[in-house]
Amino acid sequence: MSFGQIAAFSIVLGMVALLVWDRIRYDVVALGALLAAIVCGIVPTDKAFSGFSDDIVIIVASALVVSAAVGKSGVVELMLSPFVSRMKTTNSQIAILVSMVTVLSAFMKNIGALAIFMPIAFQISKRTGKPASRLLMPLSFGSLLGGVATLVGTSPNIIVSRMREDIVGEPFRMFDFAPVGAGLAVAGVVFLMFGWRLLPRKRGAGANGDQMFSIEDYTTEARLTSGSPLVGKTVYDLETMAEADITVVGIIRERYRRYVPSGNWTLFADDILVLEGDADALEKIVKDAKLELVGMKQDQKIAVARRGETGMVEAVITQGSQMIGRSAEQLSLRERFGVNLVAVSRRGRQFSQRLRRVRFQQGDLLVLQGGKDAMPETLAALGCLPLAERNLQLGRRRHVFLPISVLAIAMILVALQFVTVTIAFFGAAVILLASRVLTPQEAYEAIDWPILILLGALIPVSDALRTTGGTDLIAGWLSGAAVLLPPVGALGLILLVAMAVTPFLNNAATVLVMAPIGAGLAQRLGLNPDPFLMAVAVGAACDFLTPIGHQCNTLVMGPGGYRFGDYWRLGLPLSLIVVVLGTFLISVTWPM
Template sequence: MATGRSLAQGGVERIGPMDITIDQIMVFAILAGTLVLFVWGRWRYDLVAVAALVVVFIAGLVPAEAVFLGFGHPAVITVAAVLVLSRGLLNAGVVDTLSSQMARVGPRPMAQVGTLTGIVILCSAFMNNVGALALLMPVAIWMSRQSGRPPSLLLMPLAFGSLLGGLLTLIGTPPNIIIALYRSEMGLPAFGMFDFLPVGLGAALIGLLFITLLGWRLTPRREGQRAPADLFEIEDYISEVIVPEGARVVGRTIFHLTAAIEKEDEVIVVGLIRGERHIPAPPWYEVIQAGDILMVEVSPEDLKALIDDEGLSLAECKGDCKAALGSDDIRLMEAIITPDSPLPGKTAISLHLRRNFGVNLLAIARRGRRLERRLGLTEFVIGDILLLQGNDEALQEVLKTFKCLPLAERGLRIGQSRKVFLALGIFVAAMALSALNLMPVQIAFTAAAVLMVLVDLVPLGDIYESIDWPVVVLLGAMFPLGHALENTGGAQLIAEKLLLLSAHLTPMATLAVIMVATMLLSNVINNAAAAVLMAPIAITLAKGMAVSVDPLLMTVAVGASCAFLTPVGHQSNAMVMAPGGYRFGDYWRLGLPLSVLVTVVAVPLILHFWPMAPT
């Protein structure tokens, strides 16, 4: 085994075609450990990537001056700028405008699946796919409830459609940006805005047809769900208690009542009836009087404690409890927790919604079902649907603070026409500058992002919130790691193995192997990381085969964006898991045939539009 290396050159001295060096062993060990931690998921992927970056420096595989160069890579800047632009498009109401006629689609599942998936493919081609999914997902859940079907039939096709849309353009998904800039490092012009379109459009159209005609039937149908209009039957969870003369709570505030049994936010006073007067969502400082009837949401155990300890008596909930809970100012709202929300991992008790925002949390639905467990101790997860009570101002503040999307009765937020056209104008101008090579893509989209801020499409306070910082950190940390794989000869060693295999395969079969390998990798780690790791291998393989690098890079781009087999391969897949009621093993039922179909369609298209011409 050869051990010679040249740190000054950042490479190795090759002794023979099959020799392996200490540097290569170290970089493979670091990569293997990184992949294991990515799959394990105990720590977030950006932390794992930064830790790996520190380790490759300690191992002497990356010099100190190059450790953080990845954070200034054009791909990282472009991804951040595209995320800000996506927020501007969302704020302007572009996606809302596209989806405003969804109610006209009708109740047929095939029409609903085809329309929703088609819209999300179109949106994901030009904006962050998770952002497009986040806005259309409440529409899908609303449609499923209106038609009396479980949301599981619509949400997985919607998530997979968001991934297919990323195949269409340079900015559709981070792997495309990464692959384009790897091409520029080869001394060739970077892939342009629509260079991905011939292959991506074919794959996306075939995927859309498959999902619409057959694929949605392969998604699990989670039965036993509530009727669409009755996901939250308030009458089933609200109790009335009467405050008699001499009760301990007389003269105390509602705050003291909830604090008295040390179960704050476990006993929620959602209404107060005093004679002919109904007070929805009474303030916590309201003083309780004898003869009051309190409408409380409380578990059976706490209800018994409340009655026994405070000297109250139980009454039946008479009349329409839902009507008594609301008024012109107080209403109920359902909201869904998005991936950007700070709520996951927190509980209702820790948030003090009533005290801090004047909003009551009445119920939580997960996987299409109302949770029966105690609200205050339930940790929120992405996709939970929350039933909130409060006035419009308080509810809007909660939605903004916790980055939730209103559901069902919300209607659709149609942006003003002027702002829609303004946002589209800025966005199209940036695409044109990039597509015509008048300005580098990272500069064109950064300038467009700045312009959206200046015209108030993206408020100053939302700039940094618009950026998915874990992905940005992941990219910045992974680029030096990818270069270490290349500089140590690790990519060349893998390429040699693939070269031996390709000697027995046709060009089409060789591309299929690369695509399947990239797909499998992207199903267990972030797709951007998969692109960073596979691109150097593809480049080295192209050099060994003495063919154009373009078809191999295109193959990696498509494979990295097609994580259809697991919920952990992409944020879109994870986002629909809870509201769709999916299990880990559900994804391959639709994802496996879709992956095979994309491979069968994309590989011939790549060879047609990007032939493997000898260099």
């Protein structure tokens, strides 16, 4: 191997290792990889930042803005309302909800489509008394399948289209993905209608539908007031009063010292109790034991009350929220937003620090207290999705049909090849901003900046892997195994490798690395590169085995009460369907 190839492989392997380690943000890892490639000389300095001006960056950013506008318009809830009365069984609920999220994901960012349907799933769960976990993972998987059907449905398709232009001189068009994507979507929805039974039965909502997070207990802090009947009693007495539904996991005394108490510890006035339990049990013990939730001062309670009736809402932190990586203390939740952090849940994890200093992560479940009238706008500003408070919407309904109309016109213009995808979606985003469907602030918040940074940084690194001959070298190694297989077998191998790599890399990074390898393998075997590029796109978009490979899977993990190992139960058979049916559909649609 040449020095350039050694350097390219070292940088890519180092990047993969850091992404798997998951201690450094993926956008920072990508920037580090770009810097290393510049220092090693495999990325020329005059092309080091060419990725940030690439059409991919503009398309992804514009599509995110358009998706946000469609989500805030309320048109989806309007379209769904005639079907609500028909969703009486789990099969019918999944058939309707998953079909709609799948179709919607083909035309807007899949995580945006999922965020629209999650509150609807909880409304249905509450009304029918069935666990929401039966719906959430199928919804997530449906949103991933829907994204495969069009050019703008998911980032891997956009990236593969651009790389095809580099390789064969022409990009994929808007609906080139539809024959394969639509076939996989239909098969996936049919499977999910019956396959939901593979999920663990005791996840998420309880039998009555009220206990929404029976697996994921919340952690909260409450002060033992002087008038509490538990002053002078023991920890055991408190847990007995709560009928063993609450656990005292810590006591904070002397302002900052935290102790892990045993059952015979005596409780004193002004003790801060760190309690763990579900939302209903916490609310009951606070009332019965005359505890005071830590954080909201009396004057702030009065100020919030003046703004309207106070209430509590359960919400999940979504991708792109300004809360991610920051604590309630850093955000000044009470002062800036008029809400109090009551409790936090993170997949059963216990927190060693004070709640106000816990740094939030995507997928965290929160209980927030504040004025009910202001809560919808507050949650929208924070980037949280309301769950337990069913009548809340993420912001006001604005220009209900304008966003969907602008999106439809943009897609028609692209399909008829009047304008490029870049111009169409950039123009759509500008029109929606000019029409005040979105404010500039909302548009900036809708854009997934870390993904744009990752794309801009890794495009030159991916090109370096190709220009140094690294992709040809890997393609040569793969061709050694592929020559023993028929062409369809080689195609299935690429799809399988892309699907296997995606849980460890961001799907955009997977495509940037795997697309040149797939095209190189096709050329070595004397085959058309198109089906291999399509296989990379499908494999990178369909991660059903883990909660970390795609943001949609991460988003439903906490609210659904899922554990890491729950995903493969439903995801493994679905992955096998995608590999087998996807390989067949690609080979039929794109002659090899």
